[in-house]
Amino acid sequence: MFMFKSKKIYLPALILILLISFFLRFYKLSSIPNGPEWDEASVGYNAFSIAKTGFDEWGNKFPLIFSAFGDFKNPVYIYLTALVVKIIGLSIFSTRFINAFSGSLLIFIWYLIAKLSTKNEKLSLLTAFFLAFSPFGIYFSRIAGDGMMLSVFLISCGIMFELLYIERKKPIFFLVSVISLLFSIFTYNLARVISPILIILILFLNIKISQNKKIYLVVLFTVFLFALLFLKQFGVNLKSRLQYVGIFGEEKGTVLRIKEYREHDKNSLISRITHNKLTGYGVTLAENYVAYFSTQFLLGFNDSHLVYESHYPPLFIAMIPFFYFGIVLLIKKLFEKTGPENKAGKIILLSLLFIAPIPAVISEGISGKRSLAMFGIMQFLSAYGLIFFFDNLKDLSQKKIIKFIVLLLISINLIHYLFFYFFSFPKVYGKYYASRENRICKFMKDNYQNYNYFVYSRKINGFAYIFPLFCLSYPPDQYWKTRSYTEKDGWFTVNSFDKFIFPDEADPNFISDIYNKKNKKIAIFLNEDENKKAPLSIKKTKLPIPSEAHNELYLYELKTP
Amino acid sequence: MKKLPIIIGLVFIFNLIIKGLFLSHSPNSLSFQEVEILKFIHINPSVDDFSFRMISVFIGSCIDSLLFYLIYKKTGNYFISFSIALSVGFSPWFIILSRYLNIYLIPIFLVVFILSIFQKKTYPLLIAVISLIVFRFFIISQDVSSIKLTLFIPDLARLFDLRIIFFQGDTSSPMLKIPLTGFFFYLDLVAFFFGIGYLFLVNKNKELKTVINNVLLTGLIFFLVMPADLLMTLRGELIFLWIGIINGLGYYYFFNILKKKSFFLVFIFIFILSINLLFTAELFVNHFDKKNSSEWSYAERVTIQYLISKKDSPVYMTNQSNKLYRYWQFLKEKDMKASEITIDQMKDLCRDPNNICIVKEEELVFFDLKKDDIKIKFRFFDGSPVYFIL
Numbered sequence: 001m002f003m004f005k006s007k008k009i010y011l012p013a014l015i016l017i018l019l020i021s022f023f024l025r026f027y028k029l030s031s032i033p034n035g036p037e038w039d040e041a042s043v044g045y046n047a048f049s050i051a052k053t054g055f056d057e058w059g060n061k062f063p064l065i066f067s068a069f070g071d072f073k074n075p076v077y078i079y080l081t082a083l084v085v086k087i088i089g090l091s092i093f094s095t096r097f098i099n100a101f102s103g104s105l106l107i108f109i110w111y112l113i114a115k116l117s118t119k120n121e122k123l124s125l126l127t128a129f130f131l132a133f134s135p136f137g138i139y140f141s142r143i144a145g146d147g148m149m150l151s152v153f154l155i156s157c158g159i160m161f162e163l164l165y166i167e168r169k170k171p172i173f174f175l176v177s178v179i180s181l182l183f184s185i186f187t188y189n190l191a192r193v194i195s196p197i198l199i200i201l202i203l204f205l206n207i208k209i210s211q212n213k214k215i216y217l218v219v220l221f222t223v224f225l226f227a228l229l230f231l232k233q234f235g236v237n238l239k240s241r242l243q244y245v246g247i248f249g250e251e252k253g254t255v256l257r258i259k260e261y262r263e264h265d266k267n268s269l270i271s272r273i274t275h276n277k278l279t280g281y282g283v284t285l286a287e288n289y290v291a292y293f294s295t296q297f298l299l300g301f302n303d304s305h306l307v308y309e310s311h312y313p314p315l316f317i318a319m320i321p322f323f324y325f326g327i328v329l330l331i332k333k334l335f336e337k338t339g340p341e342n343k344a345g346k347i348i349l350l351s352l353l354f355i356a357p358i359p360a361v362i363s364e365g366i367s368g369k370r371s372l373a374m375f376g377i378m379q380f381l382s383a384y385g386l387i388f389f390f391d392n393l394k395d396l397s398q399k400k401i402i403k404f405i406v407l408l409l410i411s412i413n414l415i416h417y418l419f420f421y422f423f424s425f426p427k428v429y430g431k432y433y434a435s436r437e438n439r440i441c442k443f444m445k446d447n448y449q450n451y452n453y454f455v456y457s458r459k460i461n462g463f464a465y466i467f468p469l470f471c472l473s474y475p476p477d478q479y480w481k482t483r484s485y486t487e488k489d490g491w492f493t494v495n496s497f498d499k500f501i502f503p504d505e506a507d508p509n510f511i512s513d514i515y516n517k518k519n520k521k522i523a524i525f526l527n528e529d530e531n532k533k534a535p536l537s538i539k540k541t542k543l544p545i546p547s548e549a550h551n552e553l554y555l556y557e558l559k560t561p
Numbered sequence: 562m563k564k565l566p567i568i569i570g571l572v573f574i575f576n577l578i579i580k581g582l583f584l585s586h587s588p589n590s591l592s593f594q595e596v597e598i599l600k601f602i603h604i605n606p607s608v609d610d611f612s613f614r615m616i617s618v619f620i621g622s623c624i625d626s627l628l629f630y631l632i633y634k635k636t637g638n639y640f641i642s643f644s645i646a647l648s649v650g651f652s653p654w655f656i657i658l659s660r661y662l663n664i665y666l667i668p669i670f671l672v673v674f675i676l677s678i679f680q681k682k683t684y685p686l687l688i689a690v691i692s693l694i695v696f697r698f699f700i701i702s703q704d705v706s707s708i709k710l711t712l713f714i715p716d717l718a719r720l721f722d723l724r725i726i727f728f729q730g731d732t733s734s735p736m737l738k739i740p741l742t743g744f745f746f747y748l749d750l751v752a753f754f755f756g757i758g759y760l761f762l763v764n765k766n767k768e769l770k771t772v773i774n775n776v777l778l779t780g781l782i783f784f785l786v787m788p789a790d791l792l793m794t795l796r797g798e799l800i801f802l803w804i805g806i807i808n809g810l811g812y813y814y815f816f817n818i819l820k821k822k823s824f825f826l827v828f829i830f831i832f833i834l835s836i837n838l839l840f841t842a843e844l845f846v847n848h849f850d851k852k853n854s855s856e857w858s859y860a861e862r863v864t865i866q867y868l869i870s871k872k873d874s875p876v877y878m879t880n881q882s883n884k885l886y887r888y889w890q891f892l893k894e895k896d897m898k899a900s901e902i903t904i905d906q907m908k909d910l911c912r913d914p915n916n917i918c919i920v921k922e923e924e925l926v927f928f929d930l931k932k933d934d935i936k937i938k939f940r941f942f943d944g945s946p947v948y949f950i951l
Contacts, residue, residue, distance in 0.1 A: 261740075264851045264943075274843045283741060287728040290750065294724040328758045 010121050014111060014128060021107045021132040024418075025100040025141045030092040032426050033143065034433035037307045038463040040144040041434075041470040042068045044095035047081035049476040057469070058492075059480055064186075065233050069463050070491035076154075076187040077147025090473045095144045102153035103141025107131045109156045110376045114383065116163040117345040123387045130319065130379035133414050138421060139310035140372055148308075148372050151188035154180045155195060156376050159348055162202050166341050171215035174206060178219050182226040186233075190359040194373050197355050198348070199223065205344045246362050247284055253364075254280045285361055292357035292371050295320065300366070307432055308369040311425060312417060318409035319382040322389060326381030327353065329388055353377045436553055437461050440525055441471040443555070444500070447523065448472070451557075453499050455514065456525035457506040460553070464502040465494035474498070506530045515558060522558040530554075565633065572629045572643075576622035576650050580659040584618070585611040587849045588661055589942065590859040592736070593884075595662040596891045608866050608892050613662055620666045621659025624673050625650035631677040632806075635768045644816075645809030648752070652805050653730070653841060654744040654794050657737050665795045668696055669802055672779050676772055686775045690782055697786045707788035717784065720797045723750065726804060731793040736856040739841060740848045744794065744801050748837045749808045756811030763814065777803045854942035861888040864919070864939040864948050869894055871917060877902050877910055878919040885919065885948060911951045918951040925949060 036044060046056050046066050058067050066073040080098045088094050107128050114124035131137050140149045161177035181199050184191035247254055258280045265271035291297055298320055299313045315323060334346045360370035393399040444454050458464055483497035495502055503510050506526055511534055526534060531554045604613055629646040649655055658666060671692045679685040719725060727750040730738040780799030787796045819826045864885055868876055876899035878886055889899050904927050911918040922932055937950040
């Protein structure tokens with residue numbers, strides 16, 4: 001990419017990159033990864049419910065936040081998905097569509113950001129190229145999640161419009177920039193941390209740049225309106241969420257460590273001065289923060305069963321030195337003597353880089369999804385470092401050799417990734433994307449008329465009810481009429497609806513009870529443990545499960561007397 | 562130039578003081594590597610004597626003083642030289658390495674010495690690499706299969722991980738790790754980035770660049786040829802030397818920028834840096850031995866002290882207590898004996914109250930005993946019992 005000599009090739013190259021981006025994000029979108037997993041099913045069904053009735057799955061009219069399982073999902077992604085569902089119906093494709101689309105468009109947005117901030121076409125194209133093939137970009141665009149890619153898209157739009165405002169001074173860009181950032185807050189939780197900081201920064205920087213003071217009032221009023229909405233949301237869920245995922249709490253690692261270290265020194269004054277919550281959290285937060293600039297994260301193959309981890313490093317290995325170099329370079333450029341406009345762009349980009357890991361830092365463990373706001377700026381800085389490096393290499397033969405090596409390494413990494421994602425990943429990790437639940441669902445869909453009851457327990461999946469709702473596109477009004485549910489600690493548990501029963505565990509007592517229902521035909525799914533404990537006295541016919549299950553799963557047909 | 566020997570002398574003395582403070586604490590017991598070296602050089606200290614560690618303190622101080630000299634020769638700038646000497650000499654990894662007897666100070670000494678003495682561009686690098694390879698294959702081990710080329714890149718990536726360097730340290734073994742500390746101080750991270758910036762974007766001194774590149778290159782070669790299962794602190798020591806030099810440059814550059822803005826900021830930063838230093842010192846003094854107590858030989862040391870006080874009784878232990886037995890062989894007094902026996906033999910011998918039988922927790926079951934039944938037990942420094950006297 002960085003070998004283009006003719007300017008005529010820039011536009012076709014950009015179009016080609018964008019086409020490839022769309023292809024990589026939409027190709028087999030319904031099947032790679034498997035799905036829907038429970039959050040996707042929840043998002044999809046809530047969108048379907050809104051599209052059909054204007055109410056969410058719990059009967060709230062156009063809610064500001066969706067209760068879902070009790071995890072409170074942000075509204076923007078669900079409402080946009082509702083529009084897609086209205087047009088093409090509920091499916092995995094329609095549920096993932098908005099993320100895939102915004103993930104594809106994001107490449108163009110970052111192309112513009114790079115161009116606006118550096119005026120360098122080669123650099124902008126290289127940024128777009130890195131983003132198009134980025135493992136994070138491809139992975140997070142192809143799952144619905146809670147709309148994480150849409151949120152990054154909106155944050156990036158906010159930055160792009162601010163850069164546009166800095167360059168052209170049209171007030172509308174300032175307003176759109178702030179509105180984009182405000183919308184991102186209602187899209188995914190990471191933006192709740194990042195966007196307010198960026199908005200404050202933009203407001204602060206624009207004081208020097210802005211010539212039209214009226215726009216300030218309009219922007220401030222808009223911010224005020226959104227702040228009211230946010231406060232309404234805030235009371236509902238943010239505190240409980242922080243306790244649930246955060247590092248803060250008396251039983252969490254940091255506090256336990258403080259106690260241990262104080263005991264080492266018999267709780268002496270020195271130990272109390274050196275080991276307290278201030279130093280403990282300070283060290284933990286600093287360490288977590290640095291982790292997002294470390295090779296463990298940047299080169300880490302996250303071999304976990306988590307459905308929201310990309311299982312592949314965010315950057316290609318050959319890009320790492322250029323990423324670091326890009327950071328140093330941008331910081332150095334910031335201190336060069338230029339006008340406030342020129343500085344403002346760099347301040348915003350650097351701020352994004354340094355703010356982006358914060359949502360992940362305050363939660364436990366290294367998390368790709370919570371640090372997703374780094375996506376874009378990482379690729380931009382890699383391209384920035386790389387272009388500068390080659391532009392400053394004076395020895396031509398040396399330049400050619402290094403170019404060749406870098407290109408070769410990136411190509412190998414790229415081919416390896418694409419092979420990994422489209423061939424190995426579905427086989428190795430597909431099972432974690434609720435493949436078992438979806439097989440159960442397929443059986444229920446195909447045999448809906450043949451059985452009086454379908455039973456599977458929450459031992460198989462804690463949110464079992466959402467799968468039949470999603471795969472049958474079950475009418476929301478019928479669901480509300482027939483469901484039975486309980487609520488504990490803010491989490492909802494649906495026990496049954498229509499023909500579907502979801503006990504805590506299909507233990508012998510439960511199976512005996514259900515067997516007492518007269519003259520019914522029941523399809524019951526048991527996991528290995530439940531199967532071992534199932535009473536032998538009850539006559540049951542074993543049925544084959546469509547395709548293999550990763551955990552032992554048994555399907556029986558019971559005909560009650 | 563007249564000032565130079567005096568300043569080098571001061572750097573040396575300063576190093577001696579810092580590295581030699583409380584030499585019998587942190588680590589408060591012997592490592593087996595120390596035992597092997599002491600046997601080799603025919604020094605047989607008493608159980609509580611750690612003065613032999615002054616050898617390492619001395620070599621460590623020499624390295625830092627030589628480094629000061631080397632950088633001064635290349636830059637002619639006392640501040641840069643002092644900043645680098647301080648940064649390396651104070652680094653947690655180097656402090657630990659200089660406080661216990663080990664052979665891994667030799668490669669660092671060799672590299673710094675060769676780069677200081679030989680003037681031409683390629684010779685010092687060549688001589689340094691040859692001497693490192695000689696050290697690797699003639700002093701450490703001749704086993705080539707312990708080099709794992711396939712692990713080179715992932716291991717190197719771990720070595721250059723900012724979290725590991727500045728916050729976590731050697732995650733594979735706590736033996737040489739100060740708790741909650743990396744190989745460097747937390748704030749060195751800031752200096753590191755400034756150092757990189759200074760080296761690539763500001764510095765015009767090619768000789769300094771060559772020295773730094775040579776240290777990195779020898780570090781990479783050393784990392785490559787050393788056994789893959791060696792502790793990260795030891796395998797990566799020359800790369801840490803390189804990082805220490807970069808940090809030193811970074812501090813120099815950073816303070817230069819800062820003092821142009823305001824002296825007050827300089828003081829603030831020095832104050833924060835001092836807090837960081839004190840925090841690490843507290844971790845080292847109060848927590849190093851407790852967190853790593855099973856890696857060193859505190860429990861063995863106190864057990865042997867007890868056995869020496871009961872010198873007339875024969876001592877028996879099984880091969881479960883092999884670690885104790887090995888230390889015993891080295892630290893016992895001349896006419897004392899201990900025997901390694903089987904558990905069945907021990908059952909017979911321990912009926913005699915004159916015999917001292919030492920077992921580990923997992924062996925108590927053979928005597929129908931629980932650990933609370935035993936009155937005399939010896940513990941790791943963190944308090945968990947390890948040896949029980951029947």
